[in-house]
Amino acid sequence: MTEQHSESDPVDELAEEFAERYRRGERPSVTDYTERFPHLAERIRELFPALVVLEELGSVAGAVSHETAAEKRRVPQQLGDFRILRHVGHGGMGMVYEAVQESLGRHVAIKILPAHALMNSTLLERFRREARAAARLHHTNIVPVFGVGEHHGIHYYAMQYIPGQGLDEVLHEVARLRRNATAPSSAAVDGDSQAPVSKLAHGLSGEMAGSRKAEQTGHVVSDISEAERCDLSSAPRSEAPTAEAGGAIVRALAAEKMKLVLAARSAGNLASLSTELQAHGAEAIAVRTDLREQQDLESLVRVAQREFGSIDVLVNNAAIVNLFPFHKLQAADIERVIHVNLTSAMILVRLVLPGMLERGRGHIVNISSIAAKGGAPCDEAYAASKAGLVGFTRSLRSEYRQSGVSASVICPGFVRGAGMSQEIMEKTGLARPRFIRGCSPESVARSVVRAIRRDVPEILLGRPPMKPLSVLLELSPRLGEWLVARLGLFSPLGHAAKANEDMGGSLTGIGERPDGDLAFAVSREPIQNGRLFNQADEGIGRG
Amino acid sequence: MAPSNSGDSSQTAQLLARAAAGDHESWGVLLERYRDRLRRTVDLRLHPRLQRRIDASDVIQEAFLEASTRLADYLRNPDMPFFVWLRFLACQRLVTLHRQHLGTNMRELGREVSLYRGSMPEATSAQLAAHLLGHDTRPSEAAVRAELKILLQEALNSMDPLDREVLALRHFEPLTRAESAIVLGIEASAAGKRYMRALKRLKEILSRVPGGMREFLP
Numbered sequence: 001m002t003e004q005h006s007e008s009d010p011v012d013e014l015a016e017e018f019a020e021r022y023r024r025g026e027r028p029s030v031t032d033y034t035e036r037f038p039h040l041a042e043r044i045r046e047l048f049p050a051l052v053v054l055e056e057l058g059s060v061a062g063a064v065s066h067e068t069a070a071e072k073r074r075v076p077q078q079l080g081d082f083r084i085l086r087h088v089g090h091g092g093m094g095m096v097y098e099a100v101q102e103s104l105g106r107h108v109a110i111k112i113l114p115a116h117a118l119m120n121s122t123l124l125e126r127f128r129r130e131a132r133a134a135a136r137l138h139h140t141n142i143v144p145v146f147g148v149g150e151h152h153g154i155h156y157y158a159m160q161y162i163p164g165q166g167l168d169e170v171l172h173e174v175a176r177l178r179r180n181a182t183a184p185s186s187a188a189v190d191g192d193s194q195a196p197v198s199k200l201a202h203g204l205s206g207e208m209a210g211s212r213k214a215e216q217t218g219h220v221v222s223d224i225s226e227a228e229r230c231d232l233s234s235a236p237r238s239e240a241p242t243a244e245a246g247g248a249i250v251r252a253l254a255a256e257k258m259k260l261v262l263a264a265r266s267a268g269n270l271a272s273l274s275t276e277l278q279a280h281g282a283e284a285i286a287v288r289t290d291l292r293e294q295q296d297l298e299s300l301v302r303v304a305q306r307e308f309g310s311i312d313v314l315v316n317n318a319a320i321v322n323l324f325p326f327h328k329l330q331a332a333d334i335e336r337v338i339h340v341n342l343t344s345a346m347i348l349v350r351l352v353l354p355g356m357l358e359r360g361r362g363h364i365v366n367i368s369s370i371a372a373k374g375g376a377p378c379d380e381a382y383a384a385s386k387a388g389l390v391g392f393t394r395s396l397r398s399e400y401r402q403s404g405v406s407a408s409v410i411c412p413g414f415v416r417g418a419g420m421s422q423e424i425m426e427k428t429g430l431a432r433p434r435f436i437r438g439c440s441p442e443s444v445a446r447s448v449v450r451a452i453r454r455d456v457p458e459i460l461l462g463r464p465p466m467k468p469l470s471v472l473l474e475l476s477p478r479l480g481e482w483l484v485a486r487l488g489l490f491s492p493l494g495h496a497a498k499a500n501e502d503m504g505g506s507l508t509g510i511g512e513r514p515d516g517d518l519a520f521a522v523s524r525e526p527i528q529n530g531r532l533f534n535q536a537d538e539g540i541g542r543g
Numbered sequence: 544m545a546p547s548n549s550g551d552s553s554q555t556a557q558l559l560a561r562a563a564a565g566d567h568e569s570w571g572v573l574l575e576r577y578r579d580r581l582r583r584t585v586d587l588r589l590h591p592r593l594q595r596r597i598d599a600s601d602v603i604q605e606a607f608l609e610a611s612t613r614l615a616d617y618l619r620n621p622d623m624p625f626f627v628w629l630r631f632l633a634c635q636r637l638v639t640l641h642r643q644h645l646g647t648n649m650r651e652l653g654r655e656v657s658l659y660r661g662s663m664p665e666a667t668s669a670q671l672a673a674h675l676l677g678h679d680t681r682p683s684e685a686a687v688r689a690e691l692k693i694l695l696q697e698a699l700n701s702m703d704p705l706d707r708e709v710l711a712l713r714h715f716e717p718l719t720r721a722e723s724a725i726v727l728g729i730e731a732s733a734a735g736k737r738y739m740r741a742l743k744r745l746k747e748i749l750s751r752v753p754g755g756m757r758e759f760l761p
Binding site: 008009011012013015016019023043046047049050051052053054055056057 | 695710713714715717719720731732735736738739742743745746749756759760
């Protein structure tokens, strides 16, 4: 059988030529071909795009599998106590194998540093650091790390092996979420990997997911310790780009010699923050927590107690926003905000209170918001959840008065809500509201420390108009709201909500699968009569 | 001997002629020229369950041995290009191995492709954890790419097996138009039609993915 040029289709020939050029590394354009062969243009346009997809996504598959095969041959059948069974996958930093730990007869997953990385001492150090960071994560939902080792120059660490949901399924879910998010304005949203909004969401939701949630920081648990005083104030702040207020609170508490239990949804983010804290001499563990899961909350508290004995301080700092016209929200969007911002905080308090009461000491700090007081539009669920925290805190103080346990609520001037809407505004070219600037993550952190130290019932943070206004709103609601409207204080929020709506809610994750977020846990001694740090009163004035 | 019938280049024909005359060096040179292409074929078609037990290099080596013993037969009637013949031997070897290791229902091996076996291994929580914990890497980009690959793989899986095979031959192994026609056992013009129809169908399927073709194009 031979080739019959006379009968062959010119478009087929062009397709072959096009694919060959593609394989040589050229990137011929389809337009170029349609211009060169106008009489075939229509068919070229119909056929070539699929061809490009096949070459683009198919060719790499070949290359990758070659590399895999090469790596496979390099790996011995035995690594110390571990007998390698099969290759299960690989990532940028290593190959993963299924293996049996022979002395214990248990299945493990082994991650091996790829050969090329051995050439580079930085990569080797990173691999070791990664293993150490992974080993510090304690949670039922995190694969535990059993050990780190080296065998004839092959560096590896062993994790529990759990056959389970495939990465592809996870990726499908990611794809689904991304498609929902990108629908109305793909250009703007695609660009958001560099945008601050996404930076915030990024670290929290995990790099893998890439989904955009404007969620934030967390909670805490805490304990007693003799930890050395560490100077975190000189730590480079830029290392934790996510969850600024949460990060600042944790650093401030670490500077007060607290042992910390960090809780958040993203294991990677947690690990880097706890590694940073440890590098500065603080004791910190990270517990991956989905705040909407009752069992996660229980396990968070259990782990904190197991690691540090008791919990003395709980900081509830997690929050997510909708920033969307309320009448267009789904019930799930409302529930998601209330659950993460308010319900999970109340459940955590419920879980830590018995221990605190038994010891007769402890302090709870709830991070609310000026939105609880100021009547900000377009985030009713957020405002309700934050107002809920204010009422919750007041009742706690009343019920547990004289017990040695107390609670404070802090209302930052939109460090969170407006922090995010500010990013949204910058992205969408809307004006930046004046009242945002005053409230830095560090000022929130300082007020947390002050609240614990002096048992302050409530701290209102923010630029001048907010504080008198909130008082006015209490005293004379009608006059207060007139003034708020008159000053146009919150009008940028309305614009931001409109922008968010135009983007299908993707800026704040409207309509996405609801999920939890970040929490931080802390603790320390001594605590007496509901007051922490009573040995030192550095005289921070009332805000 | 009628090398012109095989559609091979004159250089290949010369090497073949020398090999037939007992020149081992030429034979070695000739085989080495095809090793990488055969490797892609074997990687594409070796069942994932066998990938740990069987080394693709061994499959190719065995195909080469077979070629050495049957070279004279081939040269008596070279009705296909030399590479296509080598590929045929390698595929036969694969069929035998699959039958030995996986049982008998693998008759259709030559036609069945399960793509991305090497690069899309069965994912377990261990792999997922490795991804999630590998925060020194920047997985977001890789994840998007992997996601697109999965979507492409799904699209291919949903196609008629012959359409899928045509695309795999032309793009993943890859074979030339003439070679794939021979492998498919049909006329070149018919193979071309089949190929273009498959491309068109693939485009239709990919266009149905939300975001459409634009999602996939670089």
